[in-house]
Amino acid sequence: MTTPNAALSSRAAAVMPWKNGLYGHMTTASLPSGYPQFYERGEAARVWDVDGNSYVDLMCSWGPIVLGHHHPDVDAAAGAQQALGDVLNGPGRPMVELAELLTDTVGGADWAMFAKNGTDATTICTMVARAATGRSAILVAEGAYHGSAPWCTPRLDGTIAEDRGGVERYVFNDLASVEAAVQRRDGDVAGILVSPFKHDAGHDQELVTAEFARGLRAICDRLGAALIIDEVRAGFRLNLGGSWDDLGVAADLSAWGKAMANGYALSAVTGTASLREAATRIYVTGSYWYGNVAMAAALATLKVLREEDGIARLRSAGQRLRDGFAAQAEAHGLSINQTGPPQMPYFTFEGDTERRRLRLFAQQALANGLFLHPGHNWFLSLAHTDAEIDRALEASEPAFAAVRDQVEAGAVGA
Amino acid sequence: MTTPNAALSSRAAAVMPWKNGLYGHMTTASLPSGYPQFYERGEAARVWDVDGNSYVDLMCSWGPIVLGHHHPDVDAAAGAQQALGDVLNGPGRPMVELAELLTDTVGGADWAMFAKNGTDATTICTMVARAATGRSAILVAEGAYHGSAPWCTPRLDGTIAEDRGGVERYVFNDLASVEAAVQRRDGDVAGILVSPFKHDAGHDQELVTAEFARGLRAICDRLGAALIIDEVRAGFRLNLGGSWDDLGVAADLSAWGKAMANGYALSAVTGTASLREAATRIYVTGSYWYGNVAMAAALATLKVLREEDGIARLRSAGQRLRDGFAAQAEAHGLSINQTGPPQMPYFTFEGDTERRRLRLFAQQALANGLFLHPGHNWFLSLAHTDAEIDRALEASEPAFAAVRDQVEAGAVGA
Numbered sequence: 001m002t003t004p005n006a007a008l009s010s011r012a013a014a015v016m017p018w019k020n021g022l023y024g025h026m027t028t029a030s031l032p033s034g035y036p037q038f039y040e041r042g043e044a045a046r047v048w049d050v051d052g053n054s055y056v057d058l059m060c061s062w063g064p065i066v067l068g069h070h071h072p073d074v075d076a077a078a079g080a081q082q083a084l085g086d087v088l089n090g091p092g093r094p095m096v097e098l099a100e101l102l103t104d105t106v107g108g109a110d111w112a113m114f115a116k117n118g119t120d121a122t123t124i125c126t127m128v129a130r131a132a133t134g135r136s137a138i139l140v141a142e143g144a145y146h147g148s149a150p151w152c153t154p155r156l157d158g159t160i161a162e163d164r165g166g167v168e169r170y171v172f173n174d175l176a177s178v179e180a181a182v183q184r185r186d187g188d189v190a191g192i193l194v195s196p197f198k199h200d201a202g203h204d205q206e207l208v209t210a211e212f213a214r215g216l217r218a219i220c221d222r223l224g225a226a227l228i229i230d231e232v233r234a235g236f237r238l239n240l241g242g243s244w245d246d247l248g249v250a251a252d253l254s255a256w257g258k259a260m261a262n263g264y265a266l267s268a269v270t271g272t273a274s275l276r277e278a279a280t281r282i283y284v285t286g287s288y289w290y291g292n293v294a295m296a297a298a299l300a301t302l303k304v305l306r307e308e309d310g311i312a313r314l315r316s317a318g319q320r321l322r323d324g325f326a327a328q329a330e331a332h333g334l335s336i337n338q339t340g341p342p343q344m345p346y347f348t349f350e351g352d353t354e355r356r357r358l359r360l361f362a363q364q365a366l367a368n369g370l371f372l373h374p375g376h377n378w379f380l381s382l383a384h385t386d387a388e389i390d391r392a393l394e395a396s397e398p399a400f401a402a403v404r405d406q407v408e409a410g411a412v413g414a
Numbered sequence: 415m416t417t418p419n420a421a422l423s424s425r426a427a428a429v430m431p432w433k434n435g436l437y438g439h440m441t442t443a444s445l446p447s448g449y450p451q452f453y454e455r456g457e458a459a460r461v462w463d464v465d466g467n468s469y470v471d472l473m474c475s476w477g478p479i480v481l482g483h484h485h486p487d488v489d490a491a492a493g494a495q496q497a498l499g500d501v502l503n504g505p506g507r508p509m510v511e512l513a514e515l516l517t518d519t520v521g522g523a524d525w526a527m528f529a530k531n532g533t534d535a536t537t538i539c540t541m542v543a544r545a546a547t548g549r550s551a552i553l554v555a556e557g558a559y560h561g562s563a564p565w566c567t568p569r570l571d572g573t574i575a576e577d578r579g580g581v582e583r584y585v586f587n588d589l590a591s592v593e594a595a596v597q598r599r600d601g602d603v604a605g606i607l608v609s610p611f612k613h614d615a616g617h618d619q620e621l622v623t624a625e626f627a628r629g630l631r632a633i634c635d636r637l638g639a640a641l642i643i644d645e646v647r648a649g650f651r652l653n654l655g656g657s658w659d660d661l662g663v664a665a666d667l668s669a670w671g672k673a674m675a676n677g678y679a680l681s682a683v684t685g686t687a688s689l690r691e692a693a694t695r696i697y698v699t700g701s702y703w704y705g706n707v708a709m710a711a712a713l714a715t716l717k718v719l720r721e722e723d724g725i726a727r728l729r730s731a732g733q734r735l736r737d738g739f740a741a742q743a744e745a746h747g748l749s750i751n752q753t754g755p756p757q758m759p760y761f762t763f764e765g766d767t768e769r770r771r772l773r774l775f776a777q778q779a780l781a782n783g784l785f786l787h788p789g790h791n792w793f794l795s796l797a798h799t800d801a802e803i804d805r806a807l808e809a810s811e812p813a814f815a816a817v818r819d820q821v822e823a824g825a826v827g828a
Binding site for chain 1: 442708
């Protein structure tokens, strides 16, 4: 019998560029069999695929869903704005209110501007840094993902060498490599772009060291370059004031997206007063960038995060999940490396270099109603209540057991 | 007394990069005084600014509103989808249905892919063309707008020379200039990017000649390069099958946006079968690109355009407006040049090189409740009924009279 997911996959393969799955990060091409490509709906911490399977969802639509699907405050605000108007001949009140809220919330931010994609936001940051300094190079960490425009997309097909002519590489958490990159550009550095922590797909996560964060700040100050933090993936999950606020490090420019509007399409850049004039000189725009509905959704989302102690609740949910994973792994005699902040958890199995155990775990978790991705960090939302985390752990327990069985059978590595 | 628009402008200037108005195409910075920067709502063919003024709107949010604000079919489809879910862990049925509808509608289109900005769509086209051909150059018409990424933004601040390293210029409607551009690149041409007609801001519009359209097709065929039509601004207003369908010219790649979803944020690329494999190789993606709500809105929008003879109705509304403008101008002894297709009308005053008459006309029209832009083409929607067009003409009549009075007074040029 053909399932709805299989039927839609066949239809998509006929009318879309399709290679065992969709283009982009949501493709199933690299996933174990059994992962659905098409989804039906979402509600709080759960998602349903088109075959009717429901999952406790640890991907949160790859980040945007930070309060849970259909949070009543967000949907009410968005719905009320939709009834007035979304994309008009110019922006409306919600944009100004959101710029006020962002500059009030994010440490060091004196202004905000808005776009649609995370890539728009990171690209705007490079443009503001270049306009302000008159310099060319943007330093970017090896392996870091900052979007899919030709200057930053991780795959070279369809790009030309010039697209990356302004990019110079360093190694995350390695200040000497940053200094070497500065040297290679003879100091012609407009900005240093960095993620709040290393969350490269397919790798263990790595938190930033205080030395590195403060060292980047000092290098940027010395050079008169912009410190650009790409908060698109992690922003508003670690610290509402900026992901490095705890370290006492504020960005000159920050790129925001995903969590800021609980799934409504919006990204933003915030910057310091000294870069405001440069920001007025660049020309960036988009047909839908001033749409009111996403702004209204973002206002509601950030208010909930602020007023309901969102960060602490996300961290607590992540820690409960992490503690449960640790106990289950230990009970089955399996060693796992849990990395990154609890709000964006991820683990790999010790010595599982080909990810065979992790893929088996993910596949078994999926079959038991827990959705996570074996090659990308996970995300928590405020809808991940204790009961939902416990349900996730009910699904992960037999997945760990399956891994243990296959390890004992010698089927997934030593 | 401070108006709401003035109050919001002050607040925005404090928390956004603001230079006598917003960044981007919706800025009031270059407009005559009196234009509002902030809007409250839209309904059918009317918009309201935050000061409570209402206008018959000839900008249609700069293109996206093709059926009128709050078209019931579109809002019902979008609302029903929103109740299920928008951005999930992957796409849903609406994306596949929309790809089917697009490939069924657009001549020569065998596949479709989706993004958020028009700029995303034009950029994807360049990437597919480069991936397919292994060549570098994209030929672009002098003065044409194809988006605001560093490779195409019309202002150079914040960009570096490398950003435009893959762009070679030609002159619209001038085949010899295209051949010269090909020569300058020694045939290393991945694609030729062109708008359906010349709709550069600040200029009279210019329709494409059949010779030019067919000539571009022939040059691309000879070179094995991709003919890329940027339909973002004009698409689905001139011909649902592609803007050059009447000329018998089909694109290899087309970039779509604006009108396709009646204001919901969506863009798309369509392409021919021979480019499908290249499209699977590039890596492009976005956090919200597979959102279901905009796909559902686009399905409803295109169905209305198809089933209600949308193109003919838009053309008829534009012609009624154009005939009215012509009669009013003549009655006041004023010569105007009406250019472009009726669905996207625009006119300038003869000999008005500094646009003083046009700016006065626009300002007076605004004061009388008709919203249009003196430096950018206008747009019609299906909500522009005969009654709305007649109301627009009631507002334009005293605006022409004011121009005549000022011409006679020698205040706005000879």
